[in-house]
Amino acid sequence: MDYGKKGVRKKKKLLNSATKKIGTKAGVTAFKILLICVVTFIVGGSCVVLGMVKGIIDTAPEITTIDVSPSGYATKIYDNGGGEVQSLVASGSNRVSKNIDEIPLILQHAFVAIEDERFYEHNGIDIKGIFRAASIAVTSLDFSEGASTITQQLLKNNVFNAYNESTAEKFKRKIQEQYLAIKLETYMDKDMILQNYLNSINLGNGYLGVEAAANGYFNKDVSELTISESAVIASITQNPTGYNPVKHAEDNQKRQTKVLSNMLAQGYITQEQFDEAIADDVYSRIQDIHQEDSSTYSYFTDELINQLTDDLVSQKGYTEAQASNLIYKGGLSIYSTQDSTMQDIANSVVNDPSRYPVSTQFSISYALSVKNAEGQITNYSQQTLQKYFQTTGGQANFMLTYTNEEKARADVAEYQAAVVGEGDTIVGEPSLSLTLQPQISFTLMDQHTGFVKVIIGGRGEKTGSRTLNRATGTSRQPGSAMKPIAVYGPALDMNAITLATPIDDAPYYYSGAEAQLVTDYDKKYLGLTTVRDAIAWSRNVPAVKVLTSITPQVGFNYALKFGLSTLISQKNAINGYSDVVQSLALGGITKGVTNIDMTAAYAAIANKGTYTKPIYYTQVYDHDGNLLLDNTVPETHEVLKETSAWLLNEAMQSVVTDPQGTGKAAKLSNQPVSGKSGTTNFDGDKWFCAFTPYYTASIWIGYDDNSKLPSTTEYSHVAIWQAIMSQIHADLPTGTYEQPKGIVQLQVCSQSGKLAVPGLCDSDPRGSKIITEYFAEDNQPTETCDVHKRITICNVSEQIASPYCTSTTTKVVIKKATANVLNPTDAAKYTVLDEDKAYCVTDAFLSALCTIHNKAATTPAATQPATTAATTAATTAATTAATTAATTAATKKPVTR
Numbered sequence: 001m002d003y004g005k006k007g008v009r010k011k012k013k014l015l016n017s018a019t020k021k022i023g024t025k026a027g028v029t030a031f032k033i034l035l036i037c038v039v040t041f042i043v044g045g046s047c048v049v050l051g052m053v054k055g056i057i058d059t060a061p062e063i064t065t066i067d068v069s070p071s072g073y074a075t076k077i078y079d080n081g082g083g084e085v086q087s088l089v090a091s092g093s094n095r096v097s098k099n100i101d102e103i104p105l106i107l108q109h110a111f112v113a114i115e116d117e118r119f120y121e122h123n124g125i126d127i128k129g130i131f132r133a134a135s136i137a138v139t140s141l142d143f144s145e146g147a148s149t150i151t152q153q154l155l156k157n158n159v160f161n162a163y164n165e166s167t168a169e170k171f172k173r174k175i176q177e178q179y180l181a182i183k184l185e186t187y188m189d190k191d192m193i194l195q196n197y198l199n200s201i202n203l204g205n206g207y208l209g210v211e212a213a214a215n216g217y218f219n220k221d222v223s224e225l226t227i228s229e230s231a232v233i234a235s236i237t238q239n240p241t242g243y244n245p246v247k248h249a250e251d252n253q254k255r256q257t258k259v260l261s262n263m264l265a266q267g268y269i270t271q272e273q274f275d276e277a278i279a280d281d282v283y284s285r286i287q288d289i290h291q292e293d294s295s296t297y298s299y300f301t302d303e304l305i306n307q308l309t310d311d312l313v314s315q316k317g318y319t320e321a322q323a324s325n326l327i328y329k330g331g332l333s334i335y336s337t338q339d340s341t342m343q344d345i346a347n348s349v350v351n352d353p354s355r356y357p358v359s360t361q362f363s364i365s366y367a368l369s370v371k372n373a374e375g376q377i378t379n380y381s382q383q384t385l386q387k388y389f390q391t392t393g394g395q396a397n398f399m400l401t402y403t404n405e406e407k408a409r410a411d412v413a414e415y416q417a418a419v420v421g422e423g424d425t426i427v428g429e430p431s432l433s434l435t436l437q438p439q440i441s442f443t444l445m446d447q448h449t450g451f452v453k454v455i456i457g458g459r460g461e462k463t464g465s466r467t468l469n470r471a472t473g474t475s476r477q478p479g480s481a482m483k484p485i486a487v488y489g490p491a492l493d494m495n496a497i498t499l500a501t502p503i504d505d506a507p508y509y510y511s512g513a514e515a516q517l518v519t520d521y522d523k524k525y526l527g528l529t530t531v532r533d534a535i536a537w538s539r540n541v542p543a544v545k546v547l548t549s550i551t552p553q554v555g556f557n558y559a560l561k562f563g564l565s566t567l568i569s570q571k572n573a574i575n576g577y578s579d580v581v582q583s584l585a586l587g588g589i590t591k592g593v594t595n596i597d598m599t600a601a602y603a604a605i606a607n608k609g610t611y612t613k614p615i616y617y618t619q620v621y622d623h624d625g626n627l628l629l630d631n632t633v634p635e636t637h638e639v640l641k642e643t644s645a646w647l648l649n650e651a652m653q654s655v656v657t658d659p660q661g662t663g664k665a666a667k668l669s670n671q672p673v674s675g676k677s678g679t680t681n682f683d684g685d686k687w688f689c690a691f692t693p694y695y696t697a698s699i700w701i702g703y704d705d706n707s708k709l710p711s712t713t714e715y716s717h718v719a720i721w722q723a724i725m726s727q728i729h730a731d732l733p734t735g736t737y738e739q740p741k742g743i744v745q746l747q748v749c750s751q752s753g754k755l756a757v758p759g760l761c762d763s764d765p766r767g768s769k770i771i772t773e774y775f776a777e778d779n780q781p782t783e784t785c786d787v788h789k790r791i792t793i794c795n796v797s798e799q800i801a802s803p804y805c806t807s808t809t810t811k812v813v814i815k816k817a818t819a820n821v822l823n824p825t826d827a828a829k830y831t832v833l834d835e836d837k838a839y840c841v842t843d844a845f846l847s848a849l850c851t852i853h854n855k856a857a858t859t860p861a862a863t864q865p866a867t868t869a870a871t872t873a874a875t876t877a878a879t880t881a882a883t884t885a886a887t888t889a890a891t892k893k894p895v896t897r
Contacts (some may be wrong), residue, residue, distance in 0.1 A: 068158045068184065068193075070095060070200040070209065073331025073623050077301060079340045080451070080618075086301045090328035095208035096215070097331070097623070098222055100195035103210060106227050106268070108194060110234035113262035114255075116150040120190060124151045124181030151181040154197045203233060204240040217245060217286050227273055228280040231259040249283045256282075297465040299457035300338050303472045303596075304616040308334065311629055331623035337451035337615055342728050346442055346454045349723045355716075359403045361437040363704055366412055369427040370420055377427060378419075385415045392418070399707060401437050408434065436460035437703050440717070441470035441595040442724070444697040447603035450612035450634040452596070453695065475566045475592035476700055480538045480662075481678030481687040482587035484648055485562045485601050486555035487547045488535060493558070493609075493644040495779040496550050499651050500753040500771065502528040502787075503542035506820045507832060510544070510582050517826050518544050521679070527834030528751050528787075528814065532773070536654035536661045538677060540586055547585035556580045561639045562601035563611055566591040587678060592685075595698050602689045603696035605648055606674070608740070609640030642740045643776045649674045649737060650774055656690070665718040666690055668726055670734050677718065683709045688718045693735025697725060742777040751814045752787035760788045763812040765839045787814050791841070794850040804853040813841050 073095050075088040087094070100108075112119045118126050126149050148156070155177050184193070203213035213233050214222040225233070235255035236243045245252040257278065264274045297305070305327060312323035326332065349355070368380040382400055389398040389411065402408040412432055420426060436459055444454040457469035468474065491497045505526040509515045520540045534542035547555045556579060559567055568590045570578040579589040587593075596614055604611040613635040620629040640648070652674035655663040662677040666688060675690020684706045689698040701717040702709060748754060749761040750769045762768035769788070775781070790812050794805040801808040819842050820832045834840040 066155075066159050066180070068154050068188070068196050070097070070158055070196060072208075072329045073097060074212070075327055075330060075332040075334060077304065077334045077336050079336055079338045080453070081340065082335075083340060085336070085338060085340060086297060088297070088301075088305075088328050089206065090325075094206045094212050095199060095331075096211040097199050097209070098195075098211045100191045100198075103195070103198055103222055104225060104230070107210060107222065107225055107230040107233065108198070109263060109266075109268040110227075110230045110259055111198065111237070112150070112194075113266050113268055114234055114259045115153070115237060116148075117262065117266055119150050119194070122149060124183075124185040125149060125178045148177075149181060150197050151184055151193055152177050154193060154200065155180050155184065157200050157202075158196065201237055202240045203236045204244040205246065226277075226280070226282075227260075227263075227269060228256070228277040228282045231256045231263070231277060232282055232286070234259050245283065245286050249286070253283065296462055298343075298455075299462065299469050299471060300336070300343065300452075300455040300616070302457070302466050302469050303452075303455055304334070304336055304338075305466070306472075307616045308620065308629075311631070315629065332628065333621040333625075334617050335619045336617045337446075337449075337453060338455075339453040342444065342454045345727045346444070346456055346724050349720055349727075350440055350442060350456050350459050355720060355723075356438070357710075361401055361403055362405070362408070362434045363400050363437050364402065364408050364412065365431070365433045365435060367431040368416060368419070370424050371427050372421070373423040380415075380419055385412065388415055388418065400705060401703065401707060405434065433463070435704065437707075438701055438709060439470060439704050440720070441474070441700045442697065442721075443471050443596045443599045444695055444724075444728075445599055445603055445614055446694070447606040447612070447691060447696045450600075450603075450615045450636075451618075452614050452616050454697070455596070470700070471595040473594070475594055476685045476702060477589065477592045477680040478587040478598060478687055479678030479680040479685060480540070480543070480586060481598060481676050481689050481698075482559070482589075482593075483535065483538070483543045483585060484605065484652060484676050485564070486559045487543045487550075487585045488531060488651070489562075489605065489640055489644065489648050490555055490558035491546050491550050492647050492776075493640045494550060494554070495776065497531050497546060498753060498773070498775050498779055498781070499530065499532045499647055500748045500750065500773040500775070500781070501531050502751055502753050503531065503534055503539075503545055504816065505529045505534070505539050505541045506816075506834070507822045507826070507830070508541045508545060511548075517822075517830075519830065523829060524831045524833060525820065527832075527840065528816070530750050530753070530771070530773075532651045532654055533658075535651045535676070536658040538655075538662045543585040544582055548582055552580045552582055552584050555584055558639065559584070559601075561611065561637070562604055563613070564593055564597050564601060566593055566597070587680065595700050598687070598689050599696055599698040602675070602691055602698065604639050605645050605652070606691040606693075606696050607645075608642045609638055609645035610636050611639045612636050641776075643742045646737065646740050646743060647774055647776065652676055652690075663688060663690065663718055665716060666722045666725075668692065668722065668729060670732070671725075671729050672735070672737070673725075686717045688721050690721065692725065692729060693737060694729065694732060695725070697721065744775050744777050744780050745772060746775060746780060747772050748781055749785035749788060752785040754781045754786065755784045757785045757788065760790065760812060761785050763790075764788065764814070765812065787816075789813055789815050789841075789846070791846070794853060797850045797852045799848060799850045799852075800846060802849040802853050804855065805850050806853070811838075813839050815846065816840055816842055818842055819844075 072090070076084055076096075077086040077088065079085045116122075116126065118128065159180070199209040199211070201210075202208055203210070205216055207213040207216045210233060211222045213236070214220055214225055214229075217233065218225065218229055232245050232252060235252050235258075236245065238255070242248055243252045243255050260269070260274055260277050263269045264271065269277070308327060309320060309323045312318040312326065313320060316323075318326065353360075364382060364385075366380070366382040366385055369377055370380065371377045386398060386400050389395045409432070416430065440456065440459045442454065442456040443452065445452045455469075455471050457471040457473075488497070492499075497503075505520075505528070507525060508518045510518060518541050525541065526537075526539065529537070529539055529542055531542070531546075533539075556567065556569070559579075566589075567579045568574055568577070570580050572578070574590060577590060581588070583589075600611065600614050615631055615634055618630075618632045619627060620631075622628045639645075653672055655661045655675050655677065656667050656673045658664070663673070663675045666673050666675060671692040671694070673690050673692055675688060678687035678689070679685070685700060685702045686709060687698065687700050689696075691697070699717050699721045701720075747756050747770055749756045750771045751761070751764070756762070756770040758770070762770050790810065792801040792808045792810045793799070794801040795807040795809055796805070816834070820834070822830060822832065
């Protein structure tokens with residue numbers, strides 16, 4: 001480089017040149033412009049950001065209007081002893097609220113230590129935490145470090161419901177969250193913020209809040225948690241799925257160690273407490289006691305929900321949707337009438353395999369949807385499967401009841417292969433379930449209060465909520481269990497009969513074009529039978545005759561008063577058929593009856609004739625402890641007079657105490673039992689409905705598809721009833737029924753129902769017919785027996801002896817209005833026990849003298865014995881219970897017992 005005079009001069013010239021000056025000036029100007037732009041951009045951007053932030057803040061909800069308390073609480077159902085029996089949980093409602101003073105400090109500190117260590121110091125946002133998280137993100141590219149405070153998390157969960165946010169939504173929410181966090185802490189103290197937070201957080205397995213988690217994971221109240229258990233629960237919050245202590249115990253344990261370390265570092269626990277908590281094998285306890293939350297409700301709960309929903313709609317004006325939302329998310333406390341001890345007894349007996357056949361039976365329920373190439377969907381069910389095997393499979397008697405599960409699945413696979421063609425696709429998953437058969441239902445209630453204590457809607461495992469409930473939602477034919485309700489109760493109440501009224505159990509045909517014979521299970525007719533015996537022995541002809549005499553409409557009306565909700569009136573007839581028919585006497589009705597309706601009806605008899613609507617709950621309190629519904633006062637109305645109910649009760653005890661009674665297997669050692677059995681045509685349904693001085697219970701057994709039950713003691717539903725009730729009554733003192741005023745006791749003749757004539761009624765060739773019976777005072781007999789007659793018979797003609805008969809016999813017989821009549825076809829199948837003239841005669845027989853010895857020339861009068869009173873004209877024929885009352889032709893003619 002030239003540093004001489006010449007070089008310096010040249011350089012100076014260059015620096016002073018105009019071009020260089022312009023270039024330099026332009027550069028400076030450009031820099032200035034750039035600097036101004038940058039500053040403008042920064043200032044403008046800041047203003048925009050600040051304006052944007054201000055706009056976001058301005059759109060935030062007012063702090064005075066927001067509610068940070070958790071919404072959606074589990075509803076609890078308690079039994080009649082106050083014990084919790086069920087938790088009703090909808091999505092987002094499995095929580096139980098606790099006050100902060102009920103939550104142990106050690107648990108509070110565990111959450112603070114791991115989630116927000118400066119919770120007690122900051123004003124809603126943690127500046128240090130924000131800078132720490134930002135520093136970690138920049139230096140290590142780790143963006144997992146959070147800076148949200150407990151206050152912010154509370155707002156996020158309970159105000160913003162922040163899930164699946166976009167980036168813009170998340171930015172907006174974060175700004176508002178931090179702003180509201182500062183504002184919230186000016187309105188609410190730390191304890192209340194922490195209380196709401198601890199009652200809100202998701203702690204896995206569907207548990208929301210620390211109380212639900214403590215119960216679910218450790219089977220204890222939150223107040224009983226230890227340090228190690230508190231750390232386990234606090235560890236879940238960051239990732240409720242990944243840190244689930246049941247499914248991911250190892251991951252939770254790592255997090256738990258961090259919680260405990262933070263607690264130690266922050267001075268919440270001592271080194272000794274830390275070491276003890278680390279050494280605690282807490283996860284073995286979780287595995288031992290934890291049960292997954294179940295949404296399967298009991299049969300009792302199912303029906304309770306139905307009644308509560310109806311009451312909220314009818315009494316409180318809720319819509320069904322609102323009622324459902326309140327029940328499942330309102331945190332209600334429902335006090336039910338269920339007795340858990342009784343329910344457990346019934347469950348145990350009903351599900352005892354030894355009471356059913358050794359070869360387990362089950363039916364199948366099947367559903368399949370198939371889409372063809374054109375997009376058309378065809379639905380298949382067990383009915384179409386059954387029809388397939390009955391037709392295509394050539395098995396005309398094919399039923400959906402199996403004893404072999406492998407065979408059932410093979411049949412389903414065969415059918416599925418047959419209906420799914422080439423090009424078809426199965427929509428969804430085919431559904432196949434197996435149900436134990438025969439099935440059963442049982443209900444028990446306190447007749448004095450209407451409180452339902454036990455409901456069993458089926459045997460076997462219940463796999464879903466609000467499913468088929470055979471106790472309350474299924475109607476089956478009641479058979480002879482209908483007789484006290486539609487026949488004998490009404491007739492006693494109307495003074496149309498007494499317990500001693502003799503009904504001729506003789507051949508009898510339903511009215512109408514069919515003229516179908518009324519028959520019994522034993523294919524016999526027993527002759528004159530008292531109402532008491534007709535009930536005890538479950539005779540069909542007497543029941544139909546009595547109903548015919550009072551008219552089926554009267555019997556139907558009484559059945560409605562007894563609470564049977566499934567009956568079909570003439571006004572609402574289905575295809576012209578109603579239940580106002582003679583066969584109503586034998587339970588031959590259109591839809592059948594439900595078990596709970598039968599229990600309530602029989603409970604009315606036990607309760608002195610007063611019907612009480614079944615009650616499933618007594619009181620309901622809202623989440624704040626306010627009484628929402630009071631159901632302690634039952635709905636009642638009179639069905640029978642007290643005297644009528646007492647007399648019917650008396651007669652129904654004979655069902656159990658009579659050696660021939662159809663319910664003798666139900667006898668209890670320490671209680672009187674009054675009841676009635678019921679068996680339908682082909683043994684498709686078997687019932688026993690009965691009561692003690694304490695409780696009323698009904699049992700039904702049958703196949704869901706109405707198949708015939710085998711005639712075997714393995715299906716003794718009466719024995720099952722007895723086994724349940726004997727345990728329930730084991731420690732109860734022997735109960736009694738108070739005899740009401742207006743009841744008298746008299747000796748009467750069982751063949752006439754009138755006052756007995758000593759020397760006549762007790763001279764019946766079949767044994768004395770003098771009985772002692774109870775009567776309503778206003779319906780007691782005042783006349784003497786006119787059915788027993790002492791007559792003299794000609795030994796040659798076997799007719800009433802004339803004055804000329806030389807060889808005669810005197811004996812006592814009973815007089816009947818007419819002879820029994822059977823058409824030739826029926827006569828070949830049925831036995832009429834009183835056709836023997838040795839003890840049963842008609843008016844026509846009594847009015848005709850011997851046709852052989854009718855003249856003095858044939859037999860000298862001097863040798864003839866004196867005639868008896870039998871030679872006089874026969875008395876007026878006795879009116880039988882089977883009058884000619886016109887009724888609607890029977891559409892169903894069941895044979896029941």
